[in-house]
Amino acid sequence: MASVKRQVGCCGGARVGKSIVRNASKTIEKQMIEHADKLYENPFLVLPKFQDDISKKGFKKTSKQIEKLEKIKDDTDKLEKISNKRSLAAAIAGTLLIHHAQKAPFLAAAPITSGTVLFAQRGNALREHLIAVQHHDDPFFRLLGIRDIVLKNDLYVYSWDESFVCMGKKAAPPSDFIEFVMKKHELSFSNNIAICPHLSSEKIQNKKIYNHPYLFIHWKSADILIGICKQCASKKTNFLFETTKYLIEPDIQTDFSIEIIGHVLKGEDNDCENETLFINEYFSGRLSDKELIEKNMNQRLKKLKNSSEINYVLNKKSYAQPEEFINALHPNEHEKNALLFLLDHHQESLVVSDVTPNSVIEMLWKENGIQFLEEIVQDKDKAEDLYTLSESPSQIIKIAYDIKNRKQILKDLPVYENLPPLANFADHLARIYRIEGKDKVIIEAKKHPDGTRGKAISYGFLLAINKAKDFRWKYKKEEIESGEFLKPYIEKLLSCTTDSYDEALQDLLTFSGASIDISKYKI
Known part of the structure; x- marks a missing residue:
């Protein structure tokens, strides 16, 4: 495996950024002095416990420097001189000066990966060494002082809250x-x-x-x-x-x-x-x-x-056939038809999670959406118009099927030409009801021909669809009574089969009092 340069905080190493001097709070200053006092009592706190002679040998030079330092730990002049060196011992000497002064009013703040670490800059010792010495009870920071020694000698060191040890050249975490x-x-x-x-x-x-x-x-x-x-x-x-x-x-x-x-x-x-x-x-x-x-x-x-085999995967489950994949999405009938068409034309793997039928359709819509709409409505221009709507693909598909159904209804109904106004009005309302429902009938019922018969048929249609109450005030008594009389004939016209449509329309016109023979207008 290729060698990788470890970054901040890894393998006991931290890249310490440029430090900023700041005033120390009383609490932080007290902690810094306490650490210096402990170091005065035992300067070897900065070194790990040695588990074998190899460990001792690796730290031999540093141990001797600390031994010499311990002998002069009360001589501030000599400590000052040693603190200007770059060794770990120099960092200890600088920190011992804090013990003697019993103050550390100014501290440096150095940015590291996990935040900011505070330390007292004394002498010219490396910042990493000063941080390690002044935070010798921290399992992470203490490693900064010995990292170069450990890596140079291929040693293994483990540090935790209670202690830290050097296991020599053995990878053996305690x-x-x-x-x-x-x-x-x-x-x-x-x-x-x-x-x-x-x-x-x-x-x-x-x-x-x-x-x-x-x-x-x-x-x-x-x-x-x-x-x-x-x-x-x-x-x-x-x-x-x-x-x-x-x-x-x-x-x-x-x-x-x-x-x-x-x-x-x-x-x-x-x-x-x-x-x-x-x-x-x-x-x-x-x-x-x-x-x-x-x-x-x-x-x-x-x-x-990217594999050559086509896969349909939903929530990490693979389906051999597109139909199985589609059924797992639980689409409605229109969405299912769309997905079958779109997947058949897609011819590539599809891997999705936590999706709705509409969201899958949207993924494939741009590619073959117009073609699918054209297959439904059998009209290229109409398909293009539908495709440009702002609604979701599932809503557009529903509209397309509604258009198809309307076309089928109109196709099966009788075809008339040049019907008189009253007959044309009744026929129009009946067709509107079958194609677009009650709401559209309410709108179209207002467009009745002039005269009592036209208004009676208009009111009769409103009665037949249970919408007359809100519009009763617009009709005269005679128109209302006639409309109530015509209601059953209108209900028959709205519910009859296409084969009975001629007869139902003729009955409505006859009982309305109109002398119109619709057979003359049938194509």
Whole structure:
């Protein structure tokens, strides 16, 4: 695996930005003095415990410098002189001067990844060393002082709230360190398996597929398996980054293996391996846990979409036939017809999640929407007009089917030519009712021919559709009575079959008192 340059906060290292001097609050100044006092009592607090001779050898030079410093820790002149050097001992000397002065009115604020760290600038020691020495009880900051020594000698150091140790050249994280790390991540930890609430130890051990993808980490030196599902994965933090900030070792990538477990399709063969990508970005801290999962799953979706085989995938479940995919969307009849047509003409894979029938239609609408509308209405110009409407595709499709149904109704009804006004009015209202419903009849009923017969038929239609109450005041008593008489004939006209339409219209006209023979006008 390629070597990656670790960024801020990883592997015990932090890139400290330019510092800004500020006045110290009384509380912060008191804490700084207390840390200096503890360092005066034991300047070796800045070094880890050594577990073997190799560890001691790696820190031999620094240990001797601290031994010499301890002998002169009451000589402020000598401490001042040593503090102007660049070593860890120089940072200790500068901090011991705070102990003697019992004050630190001005502190420097240095930006780091996790925020800002305050320290007292004394002498010319490196800022990283000063931060480590003055925060020697912090499991992260204390590593800044020894990082260069540890990496130079290929050593392993682990730091937690209670202590920090150097294990020599062995990758062997102590149990207390492991417990500290697991508590930081709030994972369930048992039998060397750490998992979020949505995963099980048995599945993690075998890297089995869940309904949702998860981050799988094998921490080899600790012999620990870690599983974090997409739901629990952090949008901002990186498990590896947040773990390795408390340790230093020569090569993080040989100690931790990273995989994203999860296939695009439910029920996909577990033996089918999906390569985990973007590993380098994750190791370097540029991706959060959730981002690593999402980028890998998106890449797998892209690979599926680009495959030569046509796939229909809904909520990660694959359907062999477009009809099965469509039925899983639960469309209405019109939407189903549209989806069958559009998918048949699409001829490419479709992978979607959490969608409605209309949203799938919208995805395919631009490609073949006009062609589908033309197939419904059998009129190219009308299809183009419908396509330009501002409504959703599903609404446009409904309108198109309404037009088709109206055409069919008109096609089956008798055709007349040059009907007299009264007959034409009655025929028009009957056709409007069948095509566009009651609301349109109310509007058209106002356009009656002059005279009692025309107004009687108008009122009769309103009675037949139960809408006369609101308009009764517009009609005279004679017109109302005639309309009530004609109501059953109008109801028959509205409900009759197409074969009985001639007879029903003729009866209405006859009983209205009109001498009109509609057979003379039938084409």
